[in-house]
Amino acid sequence: KAGVTQTPRYLIKTRGQQVTLSCSPISGHRSVSWYQQTPGQGLQFLFEYFSETQRNKGNFPGRFSGRQFSNSRSEMNVSTLELGDSALYLCASSTDGGQGYGYTFGSGTRLTVV
Amino acid sequence: QKEVEQNSGPLSVPEGAIASLNCTYSDRVSQSFFWYRQYSGKSPELIMSIYSNGDKEDGRFTAQLNKASQYVSLLIRDSQPSDSATYLCAVRPGTASKLTFGTGTRLQVTL
Numbered sequence: 034k035a036g037v038t039q040t041p042r043y044l045i046k047t048r049g050q051q052v053t054l055s056c057s058p059i060s061g062h063r064s065v066s067w068y069q070q071t072p073g074q075g076l077q078f079l080f081e082y083f084s085e086t087q088r089n090k091g092n093f094p095g096r097f098s099g100r101q102f103s104n105s106r107s108e109m110n111v112s113t114l115e116l117g118d119s120a121l122y123l124c125a126s127s128t129d130g131g132q133g134y135g136y137t138f139g140s141g142t143r144l145t146v147v
Numbered sequence: 148q149k150e151v152e153q154n155s156g157p158l159s160v161p162e163g164a165i166a167s168l169n170c171t172y173s174d175r176v177s178q179s180f181f182w183y184r185q186y187s188g189k190s191p192e193l194i195m196s197i198y199s200n201g202d203k204e205d206g207r208f209t210a211q212l213n214k215a216s217q218y219v220s221l222l223i224r225d226s227q228p229s230d231s232a233t234y235l236c237a238v239r240p241g242t243a244s245k246l247t248f249g250t251g252t253r254l255q256v257t258l
Binding site: 064076081089125134136137138139140141 | 190243
């Protein structure tokens with residue numbers, strides 16, 4: 034059974050540019066969540082999608098957006114990149130995102146903004 | 148007050164000893180609790196989940212939950228050098244579906 038697949042693994046972008054990250058969940062998983070991980074802040078919740086609807090949103094500026102497609106694949110977009118956006122972006126999927134379910138994480142996309 | 152708090156460590160234990168990792172949370176109505184292990188440069192992997200007060204054992208790992216004290220812990224028996232990693236506590240607050248993570252405790256198992 035394939036795991037959570039994130040692409041690309043590494044990205045280097047310039048300030049002001051925009052970036053799109055992709056996540057394919059485990060087959061059958063309908064919930065996809067995105068997290069930003071930095072050494073100082075740990076794992077910060079960005080948003081969660083379930084059946085193409087954003088169900089939860091973290092405290093990030095509007096430059097961070099996402100969407101989920103009918104096949105449960107999800108994309109995350111960051112516009113007008115800032116140096117502080119450099120981080121590991123992790124996608125996690127679960128069967129229904131309900132109370133009793135933990136997440137399975139992908140390998141992450143490491144974004145460096147220069 | 149942070150929603151989920153962990154001591155950042157490092158927690159250093161000798162090989163073969165018991166490692167005890169602790170986590171407190173602020174939302175009293177939290178129902179689901181998870182421990183993740185993250186090796187350097189890797190993504191977190193789920194190692195334990197617990198939902199009811201008391202202990203839950205899985206191999207060398209035991210998760211302990213005390214909802215009255217808003218406290219969850221992870222015990223690792225017979226610690227091995229391969230257990231050296233950062234351990235993340237995650238809590239599902241209230242009826243929300245998202246997981247909130249602590250900043251993690253770095254565990255070092257020494258030979």
